[in-house]
Amino acid sequence: MQPFRYIRAQNxxxxxxxxxxxxxxxxxxxxxxxxxxxxxxxxxxADLVIDIxxxxxxxxxxxxxxxxxxxxxxxxxxxIYRHADVLRYYxxxxxxxxxxxxxxxxxxxxxxxxxxNASPAADSIPALIVxxxxxxxxxxQTRRRVAVEEFCTAPGKTVLGRGEFLASLHLPPPPPxxxxxxxxxxxxxxxxxxxxxxxxxxxxxxxxxxIVAARIALGAVAPTPLLVHEAxxxxxxxxxxxxxxxxxxxxxxxxxxxITDMRGTAEYRRHLVGVLTRRALAKAVARASK
Amino acid sequence: xxxxxxxATTINGEDAEFLCEPRQSLLEVLRDNLGLTGAKEGCNNGNxxxxxxxxxxxxxNACLVLGVEAEGRTIETVEGLAAGGQLHPxxxxxxxxxxxxxxxxxxxxxxxxxxxxxxxxDPTEAEVRHWLAGNLCRCTGYDKIVRxxxxxxxAG
Numbered sequence: 001m002q003p004f005r006y007i008r009a010q011n012x013x014x015x016x017x018x019x020x021x022x023x024x025x026x027x028x029x030x031x032x033x034x035x036x037x038x039x040x041x042x043x044x045x046a047d048l049v050i051d052i053x054x055x056x057x058x059x060x061x062x063x064x065x066x067x068x069x070x071x072x073x074x075x076x077x078x079x080i081y082r083h084a085d086v087l088r089y090y091x092x093x094x095x096x097x098x099x100x101x102x103x104x105x106x107x108x109x110x111x112x113x114x115x116x117n118a119s120p121a122a123d124s125i126p127a128l129i130v131x132x133x134x135x136x137x138x139x140x141q142t143r144r145r146v147a148v149e150e151f152c153t154a155p156g157k158t159v160l161g162r163g164e165f166l167a168s169l170h171l172p173p174p175p176p177x178x179x180x181x182x183x184x185x186x187x188x189x190x191x192x193x194x195x196x197x198x199x200x201x202x203x204x205x206x207x208x209x210x211i212v213a214a215r216i217a218l219g220a221v222a223p224t225p226l227l228v229h230e231a232x233x234x235x236x237x238x239x240x241x242x243x244x245x246x247x248x249x250x251x252x253x254x255x256x257x258x259i260t261d262m263r264g265t266a267e268y269r270r271h272l273v274g275v276l277t278r279r280a281l282a283k284a285v286a287r288a289s290k
Numbered sequence: 291x292x293x294x295x296x297x298a299t300t301i302n303g304e305d306a307e308f309l310c311e312p313r314q315s316l317l318e319v320l321r322d323n324l325g326l327t328g329a330k331e332g333c334n335n336g337n338x339x340x341x342x343x344x345x346x347x348x349x350x351n352a353c354l355v356l357g358v359e360a361e362g363r364t365i366e367t368v369e370g371l372a373a374g375g376q377l378h379p380x381x382x383x384x385x386x387x388x389x390x391x392x393x394x395x396x397x398x399x400x401x402x403x404x405x406x407x408x409x410x411x412d413p414t415e416a417e418v419r420h421w422l423a424g425n426l427c428r429c430t431g432y433d434k435i436v437r438x439x440x441x442x443x444x445a446g
Binding site: 001002003004005006029031032033036037039040041049051053076078101102103104105107108189190191 | 295311312313314315334335336337339342345348349350351353354355356358359402405406419420421423424425
């Protein structure tokens with residue numbers, strides 16, 4: 001591997017200052033499951049690696065009913081899916097964190113890193129989108145917030161400017177009658193990259209029969225993960241049944257812009273968007289009805 | 291040349307200090323600097339699990355950890371499994387079930403299986419297969435490995 005210096009950042013400002021001083025020659029290290037491979041394969045060059053895992057905000061995983069979930073950008077998957085509040089309130093996040101890589105990847109990989117890697121097929125991004133997650137982006141003196149659905153701009157590209165890094169993610173508390181799910185299709189049982197991934201969330205009314213709000217997000221069918229507003233909007237006021245799910249699925253299929261590659265043809269992907277959207281909605285509704 | 295860093299850590303229950311370059315992975319440090327060659331380099335990109343070690347009790351790929359990240363942490367490798375001249379129950383069951391052929395993947399499987407049984411002492415076969423999905427074996431077809439882990443759980 002190319003030589004570089006390594007610094008453990010003390011706090012967010014320290015990390016942001018180091019990043020800015022290096023003028024594009026520094027990289028942020030969280031779980032390292034993407035970065036270390038990229039450095040080794042010379043796909044990324046760096047003079048400085050800034051380890052942010054010791055920064056309190058970046059390592060924080062905390063829930064309260066008023067503010068929701070504060071998810072530090074470097075918190076690894078295994079902590080997320082063992083957290084009682086995440087298990088109870090953020091089922092779509094549990095689905096995604098449980099199927100990224102194998103157990104040994106989940107011991108290190110973070111959702112913040114999965115997001116910054118900006119793969120169109122990233123499992124956590126549709127799940128974060130349907131849970132309405134917002135990114136807290138740090139500069140040395142300031143912060144800015146960006147919705148997760150607006151964070152990725154192209155494969156491997158994000159809205160992060162020079163000197164900026166993702167410090168944490170914030171997920172609002174789920175309203176009453178909320179449920180969510182993330183499903184992906186792979187030809188194996190484990191350890192594969194999504195051919196298609198679909199996240200869905202719903203909010204049901206007090207009788208648990210009608211849908212008050214819904215979000216549907218697609219992975220691996222466009223250059224970035226897609227929030228399909230219209231698919232969610234068509235469900236508002238509808239009875240939560242198969243006919244409604246099918247209507248939303250058709251809209252999601254029309255919004256998908258899949259390509260043909262080694263994992264599947266465009267036609268196959270579009271078919272999968274329909275199947276997975278219907279199933280993810282049914283699962284989200286089942287969870288919301290509990 | 292970038293300067294080396296002193297790292298103080300605990301490996302298999304003993305204090306250890308080593309000097310490494312920031313670019314060296316924990317796997318390189320264990321094998322090349324410390325002579326602990328139990329963890330194997332398979333793919334060197336996080337896909338095969340042959341380099342699995344426990345870092346503060348959490349299963350990780352040592353090829354995807356920097357040596358400098360081990361500062362102040364606790365590391366367990368396959369060399370630490372046997373105690374007092376006795377094989378660890380998992381090692382014993384791997385022998386009894388012939389759950390290895392070439393042996394390159396075995397240290398990783400043992401550490402992964404230990405991590406599983408530490409938190410789930412009585413897993414189902416499906417749970418064992420799911421947990422071990424990140425460890426690749428090109429010889430055995432996995433069945434004997436799964437049986438050895440289930441048998442070790444029964445014996446434990």
